[in-house]
Amino acid sequence: MSATDATAAPPPLRLSAAGWTLVGLLVATLLLVAASLSGVVAKGDVLDKVMVDPFRQMVEAPDLLVQTVWEGLVSGVLYALIALGFVLIFKASGVFNFAQGIMVVFAALTLVGFYEMGVPAYLALILAVGVMFLLAVAVERLVLRPLVNQPDIILFMATFGITYFLIGFGELIFGGNPKQMIAEQLYLPKGAIEFKILGGFVSLQRIDIAAAMIAALMIAALAFFFQKTRIGRALRAVADSHKAALSVGISLNQIWVIVWFTAGIVALVTGIMWGARSDVSFALSTIALKALPVLILGGFTSVPGAIIGGLIIGIGEKLGEFYWGPLVGGGIESWLAYFIALLFLLFRPQGLFGEKIIERI
Amino acid sequence: MRAPAGNQGLVAGDVLLAVDGVSLSFGGVKAITDVSFDIRKGEIRAIIGPNGAGKTSMLNVINGFYHPQQGRITFKGETRQRMRPYVAASQGIARTFQNVALFKGMTTLDNIMAGRTLKMRGAFFWQLFRHGPAMTEEIAHRKVVEEIIDFLEIQAIRKIPVGKLPYGLQKRVELGRALAMEPELLLLDEPMAGMNLEEKEDMSRFIIDVNNQYGTTIALIEHDMGVVMDLSDRVVVLEYGRKIADGTPTEVKTDQKVIDAYLGVPH
Amino acid sequence: MFYREAGQYKTTYAADMAIFPILQDRIGLGFILFTAFVLIPLFGGDFMLSSVMIPMLVFSLAAIGLNILTGYTGLISLGTGAFMGVGAYACYKLTTIFPGVNIIVWIVASGLVSAAIGVLFGLPSLRIKGFYLAVATLAAQFFLQWCFVRIPWLYNYNASGAIEVPQRTLFGTPITGANATVETRYWVLLTLVVVLTWFASNLVHGRIGRSWMAVRDMDIAAELMGIKLLQTKLLAFAVSSFYAGVAGACMMFLWYGGGEANDAFNINQSFTILFMVIIGGLGSLIGSFFGAAFISMLPTVLKFGLPAMGIPLSGATAEHLTFLTVGTLIIVFLIAEPHGLARLWQIGKQKLRLWPFPY
Numbered sequence: 003m004s005a006t007d008a009t010a011a012p013p014p015l016r017l018s019a020a021g022w023t024l025v026g027l028l029v030a031t032l033l034l035v036a037a038s039l040s041g042v043v044a045k046g047d048v049l050d051k052v053m054v055d056p057f058r059q060m061v062e063a064p065d066l067l068v069q070t071v072w073e074g075l076v077s078g079v080l081y082a083l084i085a086l087g088f089v090l091i092f093k094a095s096g097v098f099n100f101a102q103g104i105m106v107v108f109a110a111l112t113l114v115g116f117y118e119m120g121v122p123a124y125l126a127l128i129l130a131v132g133v134m135f136l137l138a139v140a141v142e143r144l145v146l147r148p149l150v151n152q153p154d155i156i157l158f159m160a161t162f163g164i165t166y167f168l169i170g171f172g173e174l175i176f177g178g179n180p181k182q183m184i185a186e187q188l189y190l191p192k193g194a195i196e197f198k199i200l201g202g203f204v205s206l207q208r209i210d211i212a213a214a215m216i217a218a219l220m221i222a223a224l225a226f227f228f229q230k231t232r233i234g235r236a237l238r239a240v241a242d243s244h245k246a247a248l249s250v251g252i253s254l255n256q257i258w259v260i261v262w263f264t265a266g267i268v269a270l271v272t273g274i275m276w277g278a279r280s281d282v283s284f285a286l287s288t289i290a291l292k293a294l295p296v297l298i299l300g301g302f303t304s305v306p307g308a309i310i311g312g313l314i315i316g317i318g319e320k321l322g323e324f325y326w327g328p329l330v331g332g333g334i335e336s337w338l339a340y341f342i343a344l345l346f347l348l349f350r351p352q353g354l355f356g357e358k359i360i361e362r363i
Numbered sequence: 364m365r366a367p368a369g370n371q372g373l374v375a376g377d378v379l380l381a382v383d384g385v386s387l388s389f390g391g392v393k394a395i396t397d398v399s400f401d402i403r404k405g406e407i408r409a410i411i412g413p414n415g416a417g418k419t420s421m422l423n424v425i426n427g428f429y430h431p432q433q434g435r436i437t438f439k440g441e442t443r444q445r446m447r448p449y450v451a452a453s454q455g456i457a458r459t460f461q462n463v464a465l466f467k468g469m470t471t472l473d474n475i476m477a478g479r480t481l482k483m484r485g486a487f488f489w490q491l492f493r494h495g496p497a498m499t500e501e502i503a504h505r506k507v508v509e510e511i512i513d514f515l516e517i518q519a520i521r522k523i524p525v526g527k528l529p530y531g532l533q534k535r536v537e538l539g540r541a542l543a544m545e546p547e548l549l550l551l552d553e554p555m556a557g558m559n560l561e562e563k564e565d566m567s568r569f570i571i572d573v574n575n576q577y578g579t580t581i582a583l584i585e586h587d588m589g590v591v592m593d594l595s596d597r598v599v600v601l602e603y604g605r606k607i608a609d610g611t612p613t614e615v616k617t618d619q620k621v622i623d624a625y626l627g628v629p630h
Numbered sequence: 631m632f633y634r635e636a637g638q639y640k641t642t643y644a645a646d647m648a649i650f651p652i653l654q655d656r657i658g659l660g661f662i663l664f665t666a667f668v669l670i671p672l673f674g675g676d677f678m679l680s681s682v683m684i685p686m687l688v689f690s691l692a693a694i695g696l697n698i699l700t701g702y703t704g705l706i707s708l709g710t711g712a713f714m715g716v717g718a719y720a721c722y723k724l725t726t727i728f729p730g731v732n733i734i735v736w737i738v739a740s741g742l743v744s745a746a747i748g749v750l751f752g753l754p755s756l757r758i759k760g761f762y763l764a765v766a767t768l769a770a771q772f773f774l775q776w777c778f779v780r781i782p783w784l785y786n787y788n789a790s791g792a793i794e795v796p797q798r799t800l801f802g803t804p805i806t807g808a809n810a811t812v813e814t815r816y817w818v819l820l821t822l823v824v825v826l827t828w829f830a831s832n833l834v835h836g837r838i839g840r841s842w843m844a845v846r847d848m849d850i851a852a853e854l855m856g857i858k859l860l861q862t863k864l865l866a867f868a869v870s871s872f873y874a875g876v877a878g879a880c881m882m883f884l885w886y887g888g889g890e891a892n893d894a895f896n897i898n899q900s901f902t903i904l905f906m907v908i909i910g911g912l913g914s915l916i917g918s919f920f921g922a923a924f925i926s927m928l929p930t931v932l933k934f935g936l937p938a939m940g941i942p943l944s945g946a947t948a949e950h951l952t953f954l955t956v957g958t959l960i961i962v963f964l965i966a967e968p969h970g971l972a973r974l975w976q977i978g979k980q981k982l983r984l985w986p987f988p989y
Contacts, residue, residue, distance in 0.1 A: 098761045148965040155706065156968045158761070159908045162901065163960030170954025178946060288897065294765040302761070331780045340769030344754060347766070351757050361428075361850065362419075426854055452856030466847035468913065469840070477840045481856040485837055493832035498644065501836060505643045544855065 056325035065202025070324045071317055076210040076279075078316020079217045083272040084293035085300065085308035086221070087265035092302045093241040094261040095146065097157045101164040103290025105266060108168045109134055110273030110282045114184060115176040123187035134266030142258045150254075169284055178284070183277030185209065190278055213275040220271060221309065224264070233260060241303070292319075295343035301353030310354060311343075318342045376404030378437070379580050380425065380548060385434030387420055387604075394420040395431065395604045402548065407574055407581045409595035409612075411588075413624060416601040418584045419461055422550045425582075426451040426458050439547075453481055457546030461553045461584075463533045467526035471536050474525055475511055478543025479504045511539045515569060531562040538569060542577075549573065551583040555590060563587065567594060592616065600624070649831055666820055671813050679812045680885075681930055687816075687823045688881045689922035693906040694830050694915060695873025700904070701912035702834055703866035704846030705755055706764040710874050710903045712774035715895030716744040717875025718882040719784045722793045726786055733798035733806055734818065737879045744875020745868040747774070752867030756860045771897055779892060792890040795883050806883045815884045822880065826873065831915055833869065842866050843913070905956065909963050911970025920971035928956065 060067045084102055091099040112133045116126035145160050185192060191208035198204075228234040239247040240257050248254060276286060296315050300307025319338045327334045346354065381401040387394045395417045402408045410418045423429040425436065427446030435442050438454060446456075457478075466474050483504060489497035512518055515535050520528060525536055534554060541549055554570065555563045567590060573579050585591050591598060592612040600608040600621050608618040615621055638653055640646040650656045670683060696710045720740035725733055751770040755763055778784060779791070788794055797807030804810040805818050833839055841862045844852035853859050882889060902925060910921020929952045936948075967973055 145961055145965075149968075152964070152968055154760075155912075156964050158706075159904075160961055160964050162905065163957045163964065165957065166953045166960065167957030170950045170952070170957055173950040174947065174954060178950065291768065291897070294768060298758075298762050298765045333776055333780060336776050337769060337772035340766070340772060344766055344769055347754065347758050347762065351762075353762075428850065428854060448853045449856055449858055452854060458854050460851065464848045464851035466844045466851070468847050469843050473840055473843070476837075477844045477852075477857075478855060480837060480841055480844075483837045487838070490836050490838055491829045491832055493649075493836060497836060501647065502643045505647065509643075540855070 059325060063202065065199060065204055066324075068199065069204050070320050072204065072206060072210075074317030074320030075313060076207075076213065076316070077320065078313040079214050080272060080276055080312075081293050081296045081316055082309045082312025083217055083220075083268060083275070084290055085296040085312055086224075086305060087268040087272070088293060088297060089300075089303060089305055089308050090224075090261055090265050090268070094237050095240070095258055096154060096244075097146070097161060098154065098302075099265070100158065100161040101168060102265065102269065103287050103293060104165045104168045104284075105134075105137070105269040106273045106276065106290055107282065107284055107286050108137075108172050108273075109266065109270035110183065110277040111172050111176050111181065113270065113274065114181045114277070114282055117184045117187065118176075118181070123184050126184075127188065130270055131267065134270055135263050138259050138262035138266055141262050142255055146258055147255060165287075169287070173284065180281040180283035180285070181277075183274060183282055185274075185278040188274065190274075192278075207279070209275070209278045213278075216271060216275065220268065221305070224268075225305070227264075233257075237261065292339050295339040297353075299343045299346050299354060301355045304353065304355035307353055307355035314346075315339045315342060376406075378402070379404045379439065380582075381437040382421075382425065383435045383437065385421075385424055385431045385436070387417075387424060387429055387431040393604055394429075395424070395601075397434075398601065398604070398606045399434075400599045400606060400609055402580060402582055403597075404580055405574070405578055406596040407570070407583065407594055409591045409598045410582060410584045410601065411586070411591055411598060411615075412601035415603075417604040418601055419552055420604075421601070422458065422552055422582070422584065425550060426456050452544065455545070455547035456550065457541035457544040457548070458550040459534070459537045459541050459552055459554060461556065463530070463537055465525045465533055465537055465540070468524060470522050470524055471512075471517060471528070471539075472508065472521045474536055475508045475539045475543045476504065478540040479508065481544065508543060511542050514542075514572070515539050531558055534558070534562075534566065535569070538566075538573075542573065542579075545577075546579060549579050549581045551581060551585075553584050553586065555585060555587055563590065570594060647835075649835055663824070667817070671816060676812050679816045682927060684812075684816055684819060684885045685926045686919075686923045687819050688877050688885055689903065689906060689926045690919045691823055691826060691880065692874050692877035692903045693910060693918035693922045694827065695870045695877065696903050697907045697910075697912065697915065697918045698830065698834070698842070698873065699866050699870035700907055701914065701917075702839065702846060703842040703863060703870075705752075705863060705866065706761070706904075707767040707870070708764055708897070708900050708904065709751065709767040709770035709774070711895045711897060711899030712771045713744050713748055713871045713874035714878025714881060714899065715774060715778055716747050716871070717741055717878035718793060718895070719778060720744065720875065721879035721883060722786070722795075723784065725796065725798060729796070729798075732800065733883065734800065734822075737822070737876060737883065740879045741872040741876035744878070745872040748867045748871025748874075749864050752864050755863045755867065768897075771900055775892065775896060778895065790890070793882050793888050795886075795888045798883075806887070808887065819880055819884045822876065826876065827915060830869075830873070834915065838865065846913075905960060909960065909970055911972025914970065914972035916975065917970050917972030920975065924971065925956070928952065928959075 084106055087105070088099055088102045091097055091102070109130060113126055113130040116129050117123055121129060141164060145164065146157075149157055149160055191212055194205045194207050195211075196203050196205045228237060236247070236252045236257055237260070239250070239252055240254065244254060247257075273282070280286070292315065293312075296308060296311040299314060300309070300311030319335050319342065322338045322342075323332070323335045378401045381399075383399050385398050386396050398417075398421065410421060412418055420429060424431050425446065427448040427450065430445045435444060436446055437443075438446070438451075438456070443450075466477060469477065483500055485497040485500045489495045493501075512521060515538065517532065517535055517539065520532060520536075525533055528536065538551075538554065541551075551570070555566050558566065570581060570583070571594065574581055583595070585594075595612060597610065598608075598612055598615045599606060600615055600618070602620075602624045607620045607624060608615050610618075638651075640651065645651065650659060666683075671679065674683070692710060692714055695713075696707060699705050699707050717737075717740045720743035721733075721736050724736040724739060725731075728736075747770075751767065754766045758766055782791075785791060785793055795806050797804050797809055799805065800818070803814055805814050834842070841852070841857050842865075844855070844857055845859060845862050845866075849859060852862075878895065881894060886894065906921035906925045907918060908921070909924055910919070911917025929948070932952055932955065933948050936951075963970070
């Protein structure tokens with residue numbers, strides 16, 4: 003597999019529309035069978051429960067709908083942030099960085115770990131940034147540099163190695179118990195704001211609002227960095243072609259450190275926001291895998307794609323879980339994101355914002 | 364191998380393949396505009412033109428990898444809007460590629476054996492045991508493949524993964540893989556690109572031998588004018604996706620449009 | 631000096647196409663089989679069988695399955711664990727519905743069920759490639775895992791929510807359940823593994839294997855040669871899932887003796903098997919065994935080896951250390967030999983041809 007494989011658009015649609023309808027029907031049947039087996043859906047009113055009832059609920063209780071959408075939006079922002087770190091690395095080095103989710107947890111764990119050792123919160127934050135920088139340097143020196151010019155799948159596997167290393171290392175040093183994020187010490191807001199709209203109450207967590215705002219700020223900063231600075235230009239050059247970038251005197255090694263460090267900072271911010279909503283433990287890493295469907299939805303190389311993809315997945319899975327989940331016994335959040343992404347892929351194989359690439363031979 | 368078909372060498376037979384008014388575009392970019400020409404049974408047909416003239420796209424249209432927006436393709440008397448890769452392959456169109464497209468992890472032998480896939484029918488069940496019909500079939504095809512290996516003089520590299528072979532040999536293996544399909548029409552995309560003189564001579568000899576011994580019709584893209592003039596029976600010239608000339612090498616060589624295309628027009 | 635093929639002329643294509651063309655290799659294979667079937671059960675002891683050999687064999691089977699998909703056909707899958715689960719649950723359902731039929735029949739049949747599900751989830755592979763496909767296989771992983779938990783019918787409404795392996799016999803001897811001795815379970819498993827490895831080896835050396843590798847190495851060229859991409863890929867998904875399914879059934883019935891899906895067939899299991907394939911060597915059957923042996927023994931070695939060397943270790947620390955070591959080893963391996971243990975094995979064999987003389 004080569005770099006072009008991952009980004010290139012798949013071949014033109016060769017399975018007919020009928021073929022895809024068949025696939026869709028198969029999946030739908032699978033779901034219905036699952037539903038009826040789980041014994042939640044009584045026979046007979048399946049169609050009503052699937053096609054009509056959820057929408058009726060949405061109309062009857064719009065406040066619940068707003069609340070659900072808001073919650074989807076917030077988790078979507080977090081998915082988008084993880085996907086963002088991922089896109090940065092993929093663009094600059096062509097590495098499918100599986101470890102991005104773990105880096106989020108690791109960064110948060112480092113921050114909390116330092117604080118627990120008695121370091122003041124803001125110093126701990128600075129130290130955590132330092133650790134992410136060391137990590138970037140270490141990854142570049144010990145993993146990327148020796149593996150330069152290897153096929154993509156080898157580099158992909160190497161990030162698995164990083165993932166496992168970070169899990170083991172983090173737990174060994176900071177212990178495996180879930181930890182509380184030091185949100186208050188970092189002056190992050192807490193509590194909720196309640197709105198009275200549409201005949202009901204909608205409650206927004208202040209931390210969520212802050213998260214959305216900080217995410218927006220960070221994306222703006224990154225966009226500025228990419229478009230307007232010398233290093234940003236170099237990054238874009240590397241993203242287009244390693245060889246060409248080398249030939250005009252851009253140091254790949256330096257760029258890789260910068261990119262992994264940037265991704266590390268994105269991870270740290272994500273980790274703080276996420277940690278403030280739940281707690282900090284490696285259990286989060288499974289949830290972090292949700293960033294992957296976001297990526298296939300948005301395209302591996304598109305920052306706007308990551309953001310919009312994150313929001314679609316976040317809102318989609320919350321709506322799905324809230325309105326359709328109970329029909330099959332709940333818990334569909336664990337896989338719905340992947341199915342939403344797959345559904346989009348059937349129509350746009352290159353992702354929402356990926357460019358259609360003509361295959362040549 | 365297949366017995367030599369009737370017509371050989373310079374004798375131009377019936378039309379084997381005809382493209383009629385084919386246009387192909389990618390988004391707004393027009394790769395081919397309203398091109399028509401035919402390939403007769405048993406001839407060597409060259410497609411030439413400057414870089415970006417749409418030659419490779421034309422081959423891609425012929426074996427179904429690209430689907431033209433307009434035009435028709437007639438192969439062996441059957442007219443289609445577009446070819447499909449599987450149909451093209453099973454009806455006898457084989458192909459080599461501009462940038463060698465071998466199966467790099469497989470040996471020379473396996474690469475050429477892979478060219479026999481369409482001719483193999485062995486049931487999954489017997490494949491599991493690698494005995495009975497599956498093995499008989501495997502051995503029969505191995506014999507054919509060995510003939511091709513002898514023909515191309517690549518016995519020594521039989522069991523070497525092709526990724527490790529030098530470029531010239533890779534081109535030869537690729538020709539072998541295409542020959543293994545026993546094609547009626549063989550499309551060669553710059554078979555001599557990047558070769559030195561000696562290798563070019565070898566490759567030319569193989570192309571002529573294939574044409575003579577097996578009666579295979581050949582369409583080739585080539586930049587080396589000397590080779591084109593020597594090998595081909597008829598030449599079609601493309602420029603910017605349009606056909607600008609079509610005829611025997613001598614006719615084409617003296618065509619003013621072709622001279623302009625290659626040497627430029629004084630402004 | 632002792633390991634060389636000089637003088638062994640091949641006079642027929644059949645002899646040249648044999649999978650072990652060299653006499654010494656055939657002798658070696660015979661010796662390995664003899665050791666596995668006779669010597670290890672005779673002298674190995676229960677611990678050796680239950681904690682080393684059985685896990686290794688089960689994982690080898692799963693690794694062969696994934697290797698067919700990833701190593702031979704070039705399609706990355708992160709859903710192997712789930713397909714193992716399909717095999718385990720299918721076997722459980724089949725043997726509880728039809729207790730009269732021999733369990734070995736059901737183990738193989740459960741592989742077929744898994745193959746069918748594998749084909750279903752392989753359908754997107756036509757349209758999406760590379761890493762996109764890897765992510766798509768996660769859909770299979772999480773969806774199937776969800777089914778294992780949420781559909782009580784699958785575990786026969788057991789209060790524990792887990793598979794409870796019943797006793798089944800072969801010629802009157804119990805081979806599953808609490809009364810089956812570890813030796814019988816080992817022999818049954820070993821026989822299955824040997825036969826299925828033989829099948830896999832036959833497949834990858836013939837027409838089907840060549841089509842898989844052609845699709846892996848250059849799918850466009852393969853398609854233009856008349857190899858049907860969708861069929862070839864789906865066949866790889868089917869065969870791969872078959873092996874995973876049988877491995878899963880074996881895991882539950884011949885190794886664990888029962889258990890819950892979220893532990894045995896979760897995403898980490900999928901990753902573990904992927905590591906085995908990578909470290910063992912992509913596109914190599916023997917590599918699957920090396921990788922499975924290496925990764926499945928590592929935790930055991932760390933857990934019992936380090937305390938034996940005088941380094942005290944708590945259970946949790948050992949687990950963290952396993953993660954750390956596996957992670958480091960993966961990176962070290964990829965840097966040192968990206969083609970895995972199988973390549974080292976080949977290099978070793980090459981060296982052996984000359985040994986003990988340097989030329």
